[in-house]
Every structure is written in C-alpha cells, then in structure tokens.
Amino acid sequence: MKGKKTDKLRITNYCGSYDPLTLLENAAGFGNRLPGEKVKLDFGISWFKWFANNHTGYIADKQTGMPMEKVTIGQKSTVSYGKIRFSADAWVPASVWTGETLTVASAGKGQKIDIDTDNIGQLAQALETRILAACVESFQYLKKSIEIVETEGTRLDNRKTKLQHAFDAITIENQVLKEILHIGEKWLAEKALLAVSPDISRFLKLKDAVHIPFADQMFAAVEAAAARLAGPLLEIPYTVQKIIHAIDKMKEALANLK
Structure with a gap:
C-alpha cells in the first residue's frame, strides 16, 4: 500500500446497513476516508442482540462454529416465529458467468460475453436460482410482516x-x-x-x-x-x-x- 494512491488500492469495503462501525463513520462524517472501493450491502438485523454480528457479517453456529445462513427470530407458536437470512456474502452481487464481485467501478470493464446457447442457459439458470429465489424469499418476508401486523392488530384491545x-x-x-x-x-x-x-x-x-x-x-x-x-x-x-x-x-x- 505504501506510496500508492488510495483510489488504486485493491481494497473493497462492504458496508452493511446495520454495521455499527459504518453507521458511526457516516455519522461522524468519516465515510469518505475509507480506502479503496465502498459497496453498500443491505444485510443485518437491527437488534442489539446482533450488534457485533452486524459488523462481522455472519452469525456462528454455537455447536460447529460455522457461519449460519439463516437465524431464527421470534417465539415458537407465534406468528412472529421464523428465519431470516443473515450472512453478508449472500448479498454481494457477483457475475453470473465469472462469479467475480460486481461493483460500480468494475461495471463495463469485464470481458464480453458471447450470446450463445451455453451462456444464455447459464443466465437462465442464474435467474431461476438467484433472482427468482430472492423474489420468493422477499415475498415470504412481506407475507410474514403482514401476518404479524394483522395478528398484533387483533390483540391490541386485549393488550x-x-x-x-x-x-x-x-x-x-x-x-x-x-x-x-x-x-x-x-x-x-x-x-x-x-x-x-x-x-x-x-x-x-x-x-x-x-x-x-x-x-x-x-x-x-x-x-x-x-x-x-x-x-x-x-x-x-x-x-x-x-x-x-x-x-x-x-x-x-x-x-x-x-
């Protein structure tokens, strides 16, 4: 890094929406001091319970120590009970064909893709496994949110x-x-x-x-x-x-x- 310009550094900062360090840097006006590229990712859960995890980008399984893809929230036998995807890397955009991370700086600089049967098939598979799956998951979150609001609404008078x-x-x-x-x-x-x-x-x-x-x-x-x-x-x-x-x-x- 010594002697190199900051815009040439091969560093990419993935800044989470609920990352306490990112929030602190932006609040203090130091966001522009981060070296290298900055990529904003909408991951994390805004609960103090996962304060540190919102910075590290993952939650470790207590038994295996391996990162968990999803975490359980809410109480059993209630409408709020369910799982939320947490791992930060799941939200990093990557090329369908090369698997390399996509950033604003890298847009338009990759190799050209031949529009042939294989590449179109690869794109179709990615649309089905990634995009469609993400849409389905988003719909499930939205449906769960509506159920929670409706349930809490019916309990308002009792509460x-x-x-x-x-x-x-x-x-x-x-x-x-x-x-x-x-x-x-x-x-x-x-x-x-x-x-x-x-x-x-x-x-x-x-x-x-x-x-x-x-x-x-x-x-x-x-x-x-x-x-x-x-x-x-x-x-x-x-x-x-x-x-x-x-x-x-x-x-x-x-x-x-x-």
Whole structure:
C-alpha cells in the first residue's frame, strides 16, 4: 500500500446497513476516508442482540462454529416465529458467468460475453436460482410482516386492557400513592377548620363574659398574639385548597395515562 494512491488500492469495503462501525463513520462524517472501493450491502438485523454480528457479517453456529445462513427470530407458536437470512456474502452481487464481485467501478470493464446457447442457459439458470429465489424469499418476508401486523392488530384491545389492569395494580400496591389519592376534599377542609375554629370561638365567648381589668389585659395580650397568628391561620384553608387541587390534577393525570 505504501506510496500508492488510495483510489488504486485493491481494497473493497462492504458496508452493511446495520454495521455499527459504518453507521458511526457516516455519522461522524468519516465515510469518505475509507480506502479503496465502498459497496453498500443491505444485510443485518437491527437488534442489539446482533450488534457485533452486524459488523462481522455472519452469525456462528454455537455447536460447529460455522457461519449460519439463516437465524431464527421470534417465539415458537407465534406468528412472529421464523428465519431470516443473515450472512453478508449472500448479498454481494457477483457475475453470473465469472462469479467475480460486481461493483460500480468494475461495471463495463469485464470481458464480453458471447450470446450463445451455453451462456444464455447459464443466465437462465442464474435467474431461476438467484433472482427468482430472492423474489420468493422477499415475498415470504412481506407475507410474514403482514401476518404479524394483522395478528398484533387483533390483540391490541386485549393488550390495552391488560396494561390498564397492571396500571391499577401498581397504583393500589403503592401505599403512599394510595393514601394520597384517598384523601378527600371534605376530610381536609374539616381537619383545617377543627384545628382553628374551636379555640377561637371559646376565646371570644370567654372575653364577652369576663370584664375584669386584669382579664381585659390578659385578653388584650391574647388578642395581640392572635393578630400575629391571623395570617398563618388564614393561610391554612388556602393551603388545603392548593393540596386538594394538586391531588385532583394528579388524579386527572393518572386517569389520562391509564
């Protein structure tokens, strides 16, 4: 490689659609720094489970260590269960006659092909074994996708109901949330009034009944203290209302979430 121009290097980079390195290079703007030719291949599966395999281009069989042509996805006895072709080399375009890899750079530079019986037969066989097989496989993927969408669509209401029941269970099991949601507006208001009114009303009745100079001085001192407390006492009902309003908003938010 030393001293050679990068466009003359005999290097071909096969960049997969889900290859993490390719995605990183393109996102960082370094895609043009790859030496040699670049060929984009649409292989891989966009699941984190196969993160590394999307880069290497194959998945090894656990028993033999050999690359597997297809991988199993989904759960058994469900419509999503099936196999997907994974191996990257299956997606590399190759010449029907020579088997050599086809790239944009190599287009039009190969040897001429005689249109004779043998070559036409070879082309027909390739169309049947490769192109037609790929079309059939693509149709099967599309059919499977439609089946999954239709199946999940019929289960949507059931899944929604299950989620709502699960949400109710979480709400009930959370003791703090349960207590907050069961605090009644009337209960809060009554507690606030009982905390303030009885002592004030008894004080006013006692003041009207007793008219002794010493008692008047005592009442005056108490009234002065009460005046200082008037603000905080009046704030209690307002604070209670704010708490009630906050709880109501939380109930509304939980109902909307459900």
